[in-house]
Amino acid sequence: MKCAIKFAIIALAATTTNAQTEDDDKKMFEAMGMLPAPGDISSTVSGTYVIGPNYTFDEAILSCSECKQGSKICGDGNCGQIYGDMGIRNITVYIPAAYKDGDEVGVMVLQDGDESLPFIRSAMDRFIGSDDDEHSLPTFVVVAVAVAGPYQLDYAFGPLGGTIDDCGNGMYSERRLEYNTVSKDYAQFVSNEVLPYVSNHQEIRSKYPNLNITDDPSGRASFGSSNGGATAIRMAFLTPELFGTAIAYHPNLGDLNSTANNHTEFPGEMEALWRPGGPELIKNSDLKPIRIFHASSDRDLGTPKACLINMTDGSDTDQSMVYQSSSFAEGNNKTQEALVAKGYNTRYAFGMNSCHGPQLLFQDMPNTLVWAWSDWKKKQDEKKTGDDSLAGTNSGSRKSSRIWLSLLISISIAIGFFILW
Numbered sequence: 001m002k003c004a005i006k007f008a009i010i011a012l013a014a015t016t017t018n019a020q021t022e023d024d025d026k027k028m029f030e031a032m033g034m035l036p037a038p039g040d041i042s043s044t045v046s047g048t049y050v051i052g053p054n055y056t057f058d059e060a061i062l063s064c065s066e067c068k069q070g071s072k073i074c075g076d077g078n079c080g081q082i083y084g085d086m087g088i089r090n091i092t093v094y095i096p097a098a099y100k101d102g103d104e105v106g107v108m109v110l111q112d113g114d115e116s117l118p119f120i121r122s123a124m125d126r127f128i129g130s131d132d133d134e135h136s137l138p139t140f141v142v143v144a145v146a147v148a149g150p151y152q153l154d155y156a157f158g159p160l161g162g163t164i165d166d167c168g169n170g171m172y173s174e175r176r177l178e179y180n181t182v183s184k185d186y187a188q189f190v191s192n193e194v195l196p197y198v199s200n201h202q203e204i205r206s207k208y209p210n211l212n213i214t215d216d217p218s219g220r221a222s223f224g225s226s227n228g229g230a231t232a233i234r235m236a237f238l239t240p241e242l243f244g245t246a247i248a249y250h251p252n253l254g255d256l257n258s259t260a261n262n263h264t265e266f267p268g269e270m271e272a273l274w275r276p277g278g279p280e281l282i283k284n285s286d287l288k289p290i291r292i293f294h295a296s297s298d299r300d301l302g303t304p305k306a307c308l309i310n311m312t313d314g315s316d317t318d319q320s321m322v323y324q325s326s327s328f329a330e331g332n333n334k335t336q337e338a339l340v341a342k343g344y345n346t347r348y349a350f351g352m353n354s355c356h357g358p359q360l361l362f363q364d365m366p367n368t369l370v371w372a373w374s375d376w377k378k379k380q381d382e383k384k385t386g387d388d389s390l391a392g393t394n395s396g397s398r399k400s401s402r403i404w405l406s407l408l409i410s411i412s413i414a415i416g417f418f419i420l421w
């Protein structure tokens with residue numbers, strides 16, 4: 001079986017870990033039939049929208065050589081943290097150039113480590129401090145958290161050995177434990193252990209002795225794909241006092257195989273949010289002050305024509321054998337219905353002619369980040385105006401930054417971001 005869940009790691013690692021050329025990068029987007037274009041769904045759009053059947057990639061995900069670069073810290077090797085028996089995990093932190101040490105700052109936690117960070121970082125470098133409201137982000141730091149222990153070890157813990165899933169996402173794997181268990185545990189771990197660890201890390205303290213990550217949940221977001229996306233949604237939904245925003249691409253909001261993790265409180269996994277006759281957590285709990293972005297597609301896992309994309313040649317890899325008692329598409333649609341009925345602030349992208357893969361992320365992520373961070377930005381802007389008038393200065397004009405690079409320049413440096421780090 002292919003690595004059904006960890007698509008982003010497989011897909012991106014395949015094209016980014018080895019020495020790259022600009023041609024490789026061109027080929028990846030070309031193979032996927034994706035041309036560059038500005039993100040077409042405005043960052044001000046809420047509710048459901050459909051994209052596809054053809055896809056572009058937002059140029060803002062390509063690295064920006066003229067933007068002021070921040071610092072990537074603890075990127076290689078073990079900037080680790082202990083979680084249960086599995087031991088060390090990699091944590092990567094990105095602090096944008098705009099951050100002034102000591103200022104209160106928002107944070108976005110990424111699941112599955114830093115595989116999406118190059119694209120997110122590019123959008124941050126371009127959008128933070130921009131005068132263009134539709135493409136403007138407040139300053140925030142990224143903390144990318146990998147699952148504990150080398151994935152390859154995980155399957156030793158499952159009853160099926162290494163045969164079913166060579167991505168360490170199998171039965172009882174650490175990833176299933178961390179990302180499929182419907183509980184507050186993971187969010188609390190991140191908030192209570194990872195974030196303090198990061199702020200106190202020697203390498204970070206030497207550059208930012210007063211890194212001041214906010215306690216205000218509206219400035220704390222979680223971002224992930226697949227099971228990591230479901231985790232983002234749980235972090236906001238189950239612990240809104242810790243994380244106020246979720247950004248989830250192709251989250252597993254169905255039931256992958258409820259016997260495959262060790263959780264018994266909600267045996268139907270994320271179906272607990274919406275399945276009629278179940279706990280229906282969205283309907284039956286109070287409205288929480290959170291905002292949720294999620295995305296799914298017609299060929300997401302569990303659907304009859306489920307597939308993954310091979311990013312080398314753009315072909316579809318059949319995944320229709322992946323067992324689901326409910327598909328990701330159904331789980332996301334039903335979750336969206338329940339959220340809307342309850343009055344939540346949501347943004348939901350549904351992709352046509354699209355596998356379980358990164359197409360929607362490539363096309364839509366920069367504008368979605370702007371949507372996701374808009375409340376916190378408003379708060380920060382108001383605070384700044386307040387501070388400035390207290391200090392008797394005027395709020396001044398903000399650094400304007402170039403949004404779009406020309407296609408040629410973008411493509412030619414797109415690969416550099418991995419090597420430069």
Ligand SMILES: *[C@@H]1O[C@H](CO)[C@@H](O)[C@H](O)[C@H]1NC(C)=O
Binds near residue numbers: 052053054
């Ligand atoms: C999508 O791309 C295909 C192949 O290039 C093209 O034939 C089709 O017209 C496009 N569809 C839309 C809606 O743009």
Ligand SMILES: *[C@@H]1O[C@H](CO)[C@@H](O)[C@H](O)[C@H]1NC(C)=O
Binds near residue numbers: 102103212
């Ligand atoms: C962090 O920011 C908050 C809000 O501005 C402030 O009250 C607090 O004193 C700051 N903490 C540090 C350690 O600078």
Ligand SMILES: *[C@@H]1O[C@H](CO)[C@@H](O)[C@H](O)[C@H]1NC(C)=O
Binds near residue numbers: 088
């Ligand atoms: C941490 O990342 C490095 C570099 O990618 C990798 O070699 C190492 O195995 C990772 N460690 C763990 C515990 O995952």
Ligand SMILES: *[C@@H]1O[C@H](CO)[C@@H](O)[C@H](O)[C@H]1NC(C)=O
Binds near residue numbers: 257
């Ligand atoms: C679900 O997982 C269990 C292992 O816990 C396995 O025995 C069972 O065959 C799986 N069910 C399906 C339908 O894949």
Ligand SMILES: *[C@@H]1O[C@H](CO)[C@@H](O)[C@H](O)[C@H]1NC(C)=O
Binds near residue numbers: 172177261262
């Ligand atoms: C999960 O359940 C399996 C099978 O019962 C057991 O071997 C394993 O120790 C459990 N893991 C945890 C972390 O509870």
Ligand SMILES: *[C@@H]1O[C@H](CO)[C@@H](O)[C@H](O)[C@H]1NC(C)=O
Binds near residue numbers: 310311312313317
């Ligand atoms: C992806 O496509 C390449 C080139 O056609 C092929 O060599 C590789 O085996 C494919 N990978 C998978 C997982 O199918």
Ligand SMILES: *[C@@H]1O[C@H](CO)[C@@H](O)[C@H](O)[C@H]1NC(C)=O
Binds near residue numbers: 048050329330333350
């Ligand atoms: C999910 O919603 C989309 C967008 O409204 C729709 O096109 C699709 O058919 C729905 N799929 C399922 C399985 O409900």
